[in-house]
Amino acid sequence: MELMEKQGFKQTEVGNINLYPKDWKYLNLGNSAILKARIGWQGLTTAEYLKTGEYYLITGTDFNDGYIDWDNCVYVEKLRFDQDKNIQVKIGDVLVTKDGTIGKVAYVDKLPKNTTLNSGVFVIRPINNSYHPRYFYYVLMSEHFKQFLGKLTAGSTISHLYQKDFVNYDFPIPPTLEEQKAIAAALSNVDELISNLDKLITKKKAIKQGAMQQLLTPKENWQTKKIKDLARYRRGSFPQPYGLPKWYDDISGMPFVQVVDVDDNKKLKPETKQKISDEGAKMSVFVKKGTIILTIQGSIGRICITQYDAYVDRTLLIFESLLEDFNKYFFMITIWLKFQIEKENAPGGIIKTITKEALSSFEISYPSRKEQDEIAKILSDIEDEIEQLESKKTKYQSIKQGMMQELLTGKTRLI
Secondary structure, eight states: OHHHHHTTEEEOSTTOOOEEETTOEEEEHHHHEEEEOOOGGGOOOGGGOBSSOSEEEEOGGGEETTEEOGGGOEEOOHHHHHTOGGGSOOTTOEEEEOBSSTTOEEEOOOOSSEEEEOTTEEEEEESTTSSOHHHHHHHHTSHHHHHHHHHHHTTSOOOBOOHHHHTTOEEEEOSSHHHHHHHHHHHHHHHHHHHHHHHHHHHHHHHHHHHHHHHSSOOTTOEEEEGGGTEEEEEOOOOSSTTOGGGBOTTTOEEEEOGGGBOTTSSBOSSOSEEEOHHHHTTSEEEOTTOEEEEOSSSTTOEEEOSSOEEEOTTEEEEEEESSOOOHHHHHHHHHHHHHHHHHHSGGGOOOOOOHHHHHTOEEEEOOHHHHHHHHHHHHHHHHHHHHHHHHHHHHHHHHHHHHHHHTTTSSOOO
């Protein structure tokens, strides 16, 4: 502690391991900001939500990665917007959810239309420039605020953030608005990079969807056959009952693939949730790297080509061999697409169950091997681009977290 004092740091909270520069201070939210929310007597109900209109209503479900998803917002009548000027949203407002999933945070960086709030959202504004709003937003996105919420909810099932509790939040702050703005600007630049990547990923996914629709629509020269005539397949297996410790070996066991291990990107997760013991492996099914497997329970219709050797659970179907000259990637995508079509036709868009026998009757259409290869290359190239962009996004998110740790504790000073 003496060493940190000599280097210009101080411990600002009893029991808090965070150390801040000596010239930083703690602000109390109740003394430095105005908190407002729609009050209960105004009686806004979901029956008043409109699909179109001129006045947006922000609810807790519209918070997305620290900003508002305007495409998800509903509308209300002008009367509801005019009803309370205190919750008419402005650019620069900081919003926090107080009901349901409490403590979600959003910064209002744009305002497409006049907007108000439902009763589950606080709007927070500084008094007399006591702090820079966007700097405060990043504080709320940090571990410091999560620790505060953790103390409020410890040992309880609290699902409401009360104003009387929230106003007691004390947060660290640099001495000048200029330094606060510099920190906010540095972090918002990274946010912009992440946002631009999100837009590019969305665009690439739309291109992929269009390409799949065009390339996988059967042509006149394509053949159509039932899956049972195109492949040999079987279910995986696992000794019963589930959960016995002797079936698992998370230290030296082999990967054990369950439904949860098949990702939405048509790949296995880098590591399976559990590993199977030698004893469990005797009653499971081994598959080599490069095998097509399909989930047939739980999240039905996930499919992948395995990237590593593994044992497979009974909740998945294993395509042991293909009986015709197929491009493996093309076959996988065709099966996946078949399940998307089946989901659209199922009640509520959900396939509740699928048996091996039912799958046998599914029909798929396919072209010559040469055309399969061409289609597979186009689609796999797009998927590789999307994966690279998502990896880049994850990297930027990690960089941002590191920057927040440095900048919001004063370990790195910009001014």
